[in-house]
Amino acid sequence: MTVLGHEEMRAALADGEALTAMVAKALIAVAAGRSSVPARIAAFAEHGLLGAMPGYVPGVGLGAKLIAVFDDPSRPGRSSHQGLVAIFDEHDGRPLAILDAEPLTAARTAASATVALRALARPDARRVLVVGNGAQARAQLELLAGDERWEVAVAGRDQDRAAALAEQYGVAVAPSIEAGARAAEAVLCCTGAQQPVVRAAWLAPGTHVGSVGGSQGPELDAETIAAASLFAEWPGVATSAPPAGAYELQGVDPERVTLIGAVLDGSHPGRRDEREITAYKSTGHASLDLAAAAVVRASLD
Template identity: 45%
Template sequence: MKREQLTIFDSEAVRENLSYPDCIRVVRDAMMALSAGTTRQLLRTMISLGSGRTFAQMPGALGERDMFGTKAISVFADPHSPGLRRHRGLVVLFEPDQGRPVAIADAEEITHIRTAAATAVATDALARPDAKTLLIVGTGGQAHTHLKALPLIRDFKRVLIWGRSFDKAQALATDYPHLAAEAVADLPLAAAQADVICTLTTSATPVLLGEWLSRGTHVNLVGSSGPGRVEVDSALVAAGRYIADSRASALDAAAEFLVARDAGLIDGDHIVAEIGDVLNGTVPGRCSDEEITIYKSLGHAVQDLAAAAHLYRSSRR
């Protein structure tokens, strides 16, 4: 009997075939399905391999009769630049009829694109319709992908970029002349001017403080994906309408939420909804133009699998 070969998507194939509009669409559908209970996933498991070295697995299924699989990924700090971390691994996709593995995709590239796509989905649902100023906090790979995804859901008139290195922020801004992006040195001032803020850092301590924000700001917390590292202070968490990509995951691994809870500033009910609940219309997202909204992104297997399934099905067509 003839055996079908695995379809392989290396990093270049992922970049060429997983467009941001398509990824935004499939991630939106995946998050709606996750909150509706029609997809299944387990909390990620992480094995420490020493300081700055982690191996993680994220299994899930897109539905009872749909694709399923896992993401296996290493997260290693760069020995020459300890603040930088690489996410290297594979997304392995199985078909639902016979349980055959059908595709393997580069996990690092999928993670870069689907994370920004998920932020775009949340921003579209939670930011004010008239949001005009975007602030990117961080200058790494996720800054690039977010600068590609966020303008697809809002017509930003100003794009501000802040990094610990002003030179890196300036270099990043020059890569996006069509957005008229500009590097900024004064983060408090930029935060006060922004309508949408994305924190995309590896910082272990807060880089963004709640007292800097103006009313009506929407904040995407993306950089920290596990307990320990926090990008914003507890005052910001407590002040915002807090919406997670997954309630269970936030209670397990959302560092900023856990720190604020352990300090007694909030409790579990501070998570008002999952983003899928907002998209499904079961819980309102933004309740007023004055409200600060927060989206906590931890990343999920169903996002990776939805992206990989789209790649596979598109290649079959």
């Protein structure tokens, strides 16, 4: 059985196009009802939670993730994601691999947000703001910074760390989250915030918003949710309580939420006009973990 640690996982996930392609395949399978992925469950500790996420996507993989989301004592209001992914043979159930979940989670989440960005942003959109300073923001910048379509800026609640990230990835640093959001045509939120970091009043008509953080609270404000056309990975994002469902979508009519896989396979048009605000809300989904694990295993062959 293969066991891969942090640095080995980072190397195996370095092919961003292979990763986004496999994540798109998994999202299409979810939207088409071809996957078996129960809602995430969690055990709650004093300072965090341990979530369990099993799943099966035909032709992608069979496995389960155990992920601990805990407060980071060194950074109040932030959280860390640590855990492991167990992969099994989808034909006979043999255990095949144990993978470090931290780099896998960051990479597959960034790939999901990137797939949604490509599908939902206006065709003429260029300016993207990445909001965040931690591992998830780094993973998002790694995918976007080398793509010539996008003019990328970064901002965060700690602007000194945002400036360091901008220098590391060769992108711009926005003066603040608000200033960056007002200037952007797409805003990707990658934080551990427990309160909204982006406000509807900052978003110009036609902006695309991605939110992959908010494991312990809402990352987007209620006004953004009310104004936007909503997209997500899986059907239970609005009907399941957190941490399986999204904090932002509790009480939202599930009929308002379109699965992003339906946009990717052409069965839903996605964006309908250039002034529409689109919002992709990700809560994390085992199908994405299986997609990333498939890329890792392919890199080892």
